[in-house]
Amino acid sequence: MTAEHAQERQEFTFQAEIKQLLHLLSHSLYQSREIALRELISNASDALDKMRFVALTDGAQRDSGPLEITIEPDEAARRLVIRDTGVGMTREELVANLGTIAHSGSGEFLKNLSTEAKAKADLSLIGQFGVGFYSAFMIADKVQVRSRSYRDERGWEWESEGTGRFTVEAVEAPLPRGTEIILHLKEDAKDFAIPYRIKEIVRRYSSFIPHPIKLAPGDEVINDQKPIWVEPKRQVTEEQYDRFYQHLSHHTDEKPLWHLHVSVDSPIQFHAVLYSPPSNLEKYGFPRMEHGVSLCAKRVLVQNDCRELLPDYLRFLFGLVDSEDLPLNVSRETLQDNSVIRRIRGSLLKSIFDRLDQLAKDQPDAFQTFTDQFGTLLKEGAIVDAPQRDRLAKLIRFASSHKADGKLDVALDDYVGRMPEGQKRIYFLGGPDLAAIEKNPNLEVFRKRKLEVLYLVEPIDEFVMNALGSYGGKPLTSIDSDDLDLPDAPGDAESKVETPEDEKAEPGFARVLDLFREAIGGRVRDVRESHRLTDSPCCLVNADGALSTQMQRILKMANKEMPEMSRILEINPKAPLIRRLGRLTANAEHDAFIKQCGLQLWSNTLLLEGVAPDAQELVARIQGFMDEAADKRSPLIVM
């Protein structure tokens, strides 16, 4: 485009997703409209941060003048102007940023707004998706943006009524550096031009903007721009912490679950304030949280979403880190190799774990609320972060047979504290859900012996157990493994399940096992006598060192090609059915029936685990049993 051409008024069409967004925004609920002002102030503040950065790093821009935001209401004209002395925008930037380039966020935002939220047009989440500017159309039916970039002599004006189009043209009169947003307020949004209303909104949502926000005329400063992270902890009130969280997270009116304020002087100097949000949006189907922590060098914002400061599994934390030891020109690319960042990260991690330990100890209810939301992410950490595994192992929670209510509130230390003398292992059992776990016959001996078993109700739990291997020197053992190494139970004859001599097996039991082996063949590694069952006739166990059943199931779901691991079928000699079969072995005529029973028992164990064995074979066999049973009741007389 020629320079001449560029000066003419040009019309553009909004990108499709933006059009959709604008439609939604202009029909928003009255209550959510305050966020429009918050978003515009936040954009102005970002532009000022950028300008401060430019002034400090680019000699030619050293005299940047005052960096401030001015809000100028005009009740009579039903107009509101938000002006900043930030970096401004060139013509190309106006076109791209405010209309033609859809931020990846806008699509996500539209996709994730639930139908219900859409119906109510509750759009308070908009700021998190990087599409905040358009919220101007919640309160205005016409918006003008006049801007001059610090890199440009000339100013430009963008204008739109939020329908499908916008225009951009050169401004003849000289413009000061920065951006001016002129909102022509809708009739039902005219209160946004009332000074006390503006003050109220700024106080609520924007008090932590680190630049003065002035209200014209008179230029009264209406925000307190104190950087709370450099203040001594004792001097910061809970309310200030909460408001700073709302500022960082764009989560209006939401309170964080907990916060952490750290000030470190050596070896690296830094201040940090970190927050846990109250809920984990990933749990509700939102995409992976991609926000990071804000990074400041000597109070100047260097990067908004710095992912290098915390490991990925702590991606849900909001916060800010400010260090005197970082150069201002630290670039995104060099952050990863930066030794200051690495040391801050190590120190932050330790403080976070200390904070969580303290929360678990002093406020167990608050800690429980936290792990209900973010426990899965801590478990993710226990799997991937080997150096921090021991610390994370203390923080993660499981369900257990101790209460059997399925709540994930048992710490490994709680379990160990309840272990009877002589128990050398920590036992666990996984399954598709709590009901399936509780029906698992492998639990019988544990119930009888009153030994606690951790219930792995979350799929990730199995991976955690695998990664940990042991806890406090005690091997983590799936109760469907071959070698359980159960503690002795002296004096309690009833519970001596490991000494089968107590109960005489039927003389034909060995023959039953042989017949079962013949029938089932290579589908199991072995068929043998069980010492762990009390009531059920059989169960499947895994050979020493093999993966637990649930783990095999999970891996199989991910990779259908995974070969079946052969397992051991254990048979309970005391179960009435097995005793009867033992007696039947006296007559070889019954061998075929006993074999059919063996096959059916094996199928039953698989069915209980949620695996469907060969359906045709299974149905044919059951049909056979039914025929035989019916025949006993009423034999058919063949004429």
Ligand SMILES: Nc1ncnc2c1ncn2[C@@H]1O[C@H](COP(=O)(O)OP(=O)(O)OP(=O)(O)O)[C@@H](O)[C@H]1O
């Ligand atoms: N006052 C301003 N000064 C300079 N640039 C601005 C201003 N307001 C908006 N912009 C530019 O327009 C872009 C789009 O703004 P928008 O509010 O839609 O998204 P965002 O600022 O990237 O995300 P968020 O709203 O979450 O802060 C910004 O990234 C910025 O480059």
